[in-house]
Amino acid sequence: MIKKIRDIYYDELDHEHRIMLCLICAELFLIGVVRLWPEQPQPNREYEDTFTDEVTYVENAIITKQTTAPAAPPKPIVPVPVPNDEIIEEEIDFPEFDEIFTRYDATGEQGTAETEGEGEIVGSPQQPAGLVRIVEPTIPSAAKRADVKALIEVTFLVGTNGNVEDFFISEIRVYDGATYETVNEIGFGLMQAVTEAASKWRFSPARDDGKPVRTYVVNTFRIGF
Numbered sequence: 001m002i003k004k005i006r007d008i009y010y011d012e013l014d015h016e017h018r019i020m021l022c023l024i025c026a027e028l029f030l031i032g033v034v035r036l037w038p039e040q041p042q043p044n045r046e047y048e049d050t051f052t053d054e055v056t057y058v059e060n061a062i063i064t065k066q067t068t069a070p071a072a073p074p075k076p077i078v079p080v081p082v083p084n085d086e087i088i089e090e091e092i093d094f095p096e097f098d099e100i101f102t103r104y105d106a107t108g109e110q111g112t113a114e115t116e117g118e119g120e121i122v123g124s125p126q127q128p129a130g131l132v133r134i135v136e137p138t139i140p141s142a143a144k145r146a147d148v149k150a151l152i153e154v155t156f157l158v159g160t161n162g163n164v165e166d167f168f169i170s171e172i173r174v175y176d177g178a179t180y181e182t183v184n185e186i187g188f189g190l191m192q193a194v195t196e197a198a199s200k201w202r203f204s205p206a207r208d209d210g211k212p213v214r215t216y217v218v219n220t221f222r223i224g225f
Contacts, residue, residue: 119160119213119214120213120214121157121213121214121215121216122206122208122213122214122215123215123216125206125207125208125213125215126207126208126209127206127207127208128206128215128217129158129162129203129204129205129206129215129217130203130204131201131202131203131204132162132202132203132204133200133201133202134201135197135198135200135201136197136221137190137193137194137196137197137221137223138193138196138197139190139193139223139224140188140189140190140193142188142189143188143189143190143223143224144224146188147224148174148186148188148190148223148224149174149175149176149223149224149225150172150173150174150175150186150190150223150224151171151172151173151175151180151220151221151222151223152169152171152172152173152186152190152191152194152220152221152223153169153170153171153172153173153218153219153220153221154167154168154169154170154194154195154198154218154219154220154221155167155168155170155216155217155218156198156201156203156216156217156218156219157214157215157216158203158205158206158214158215158216158217159205159214160205160212160213160214161205161212162202162203162204162205162212163202163203164198164199164201164202164203165214167195167198167199167201169191169194169195170218172184172185172186172191174186190223194221197221198219198221201219203217
């Protein structure tokens with residue numbers, strides 16, 4: 001029978017059929033091995049759960065306290081600025097009221113307001129007199145053509161009610177470039193223009209110890225600057 005099968009395999013079957021037959025036989029062999037392989041007995045394992053208490057040992061820590069705090073860092077030294085400005089103390093000498101007429105009666109350039117007033121004249125009151133009204137002089141055309149440059153200082157006597165009791169021209173400086181000359185009089189109608197403007201000035205009264213007092217106020221009129 002084996003010879004007959006061998007003759008059929010080699011003589012009657014084509015090459016493709018022989019390959020397919022081989023594959024079928026191999027698959028049947030593998031299936032038989034898997035199906036017919038005896039099962040291996042597995043040993044029974046008994047599991048025993050054991051529990052143990054886990055003990056953790058902690059060493060006793062020594063608690064220390066710092067009795068003294070560390071010294072604070074030193075504060076930075078801030079340099080103190082030293083001003084380089086030079087302070088010049090200048091004292092203003094106010095003329096006595098009686099000297100007004102002695103000095104300026106001859107020139108007739110004192111103000112035209114009334115000079116009679118009540119109360120003592122305070123040279124440096126706690127609260128100086130305040131300006132209420134300012135009038136600038138009208139420069140004559142002759143002074144403009146001559147290009148006159150001058151500073152005319154006027155001293156006002158302000159009463160307890162703020163009115164100007166008197167005023168006078170206390171200094172005249174005539175400038176020539178950067179230099180100046182102090183003179184007693186100046187022409188071109190400038191002195192009259194300044195006195196007319198000064199007569200229209202108004203002030204609020206000065207106060208000393210909370211009371212209105214009489215005091216002097218100095219102002220400089222700039223001509224040609």
